[in-house]
Amino acid sequence: MKELRKVLVSRAQLESRVKELGAAISRDYEGKELVLIGILKGAAVFMADLMREISFPVAIDYMSVSSYGSSSTTSGVITIKQDINTDIRGKHVLLVEDLIDTGLTLQHLGQLFALREAASVSICTILSKPSRRLADIPIDYCGIEIPDEFVVGYGLDYAEQYRNLPEVWIVETEEQQ
Numbered sequence: 001m002k003e004l005r006k007v008l009v010s011r012a013q014l015e016s017r018v019k020e021l022g023a024a025i026s027r028d029y030e031g032k033e034l035v036l037i038g039i040l041k042g043a044a045v046f047m048a049d050l051m052r053e054i055s056f057p058v059a060i061d062y063m064s065v066s067s068y069g070s071s072s073t074t075s076g077v078i079t080i081k082q083d084i085n086t087d088i089r090g091k092h093v094l095l096v097e098d099l100i101d102t103g104l105t106l107q108h109l110g111q112l113f114a115l116r117e118a119a120s121v122s123i124c125t126i127l128s129k130p131s132r133r134l135a136d137i138p139i140d141y142c143g144i145e146i147p148d149e150f151v152v153g154y155g156l157d158y159a160e161q162y163r164n165l166p167e168v169w170i171v172e173t174e175e176q177q
């Protein structure tokens with residue numbers, strides 16, 4: 001088990017930011033056909049909260065992707081492990097993430113959904129690490145910017161553990177032990 005160092009983002013902060021993001025999305029997409037696409041596994045928790053803050057009916061789907069090598073590499077090669085089942089042609093797509101780090105995952109997915117002829121493709125994330133960015137992607141709905149610390153909770157894991165923590169925690173890294 002890892003040592004949980006401290007809470008970086010509290011339940012109350014997450015809840016209030018998710019409400020604000022839901023309200024902004026509701027305003028911007030009123031009258032449009034919107035499909036929320038959660039990027040598994042991390043986005044599962046945020047998706048569940050966000051969709052309930054949107055004031056009109058939306059379709060939801062999920063996809064699972066993996067990047068070759070560590071996320072600190074610049075290869076940016078993404079493979080789709082599980083694709084969506086929804087036909088998104090002509091619909092407005094909102095890609096929902098738990099964390100944007102280098103931005104390479106969403107750069108690739110943005111291009112993929114544009115090729116699939118979505119009416120529009122936008123990005124929503126609850127957490128962002130701007131200091132780690134390698135791809136200059138526009139984040140349409142950004143929850144909370146965080147420093148370059150390894151975090152877990154609210155969907156984010158360390159070795160598949162801790163996704164169920166309701167807050168975002170900083171964990172001890174190997175170097176700090």
Ligand SMILES: O=P(O)(O)OC[C@H]1O[C@H](OP(=O)(O)OP(=O)(O)O)[C@H](O)[C@@H]1O
Pocket residue numbers: 039040041042043066067071097098099100101102103104105106156157
């Ligand atoms: O901005 P990037 O550097 O491309 O990284 C962001 C991706 O990395 C994390 O997922 P991870 O690969 O850890 O998978 P998981 O959600 O299944 O834990 C996170 O949930 C994003 O999907």
Ligand SMILES: Nc1nc2[nH]cnc2c(=O)[nH]1
Pocket residue numbers: 071099101149150151152156157158
């Ligand atoms: N769980 C987790 N995955 C990451 N991928 C890139 N940064 C992080 C992080 O801080 N936490």
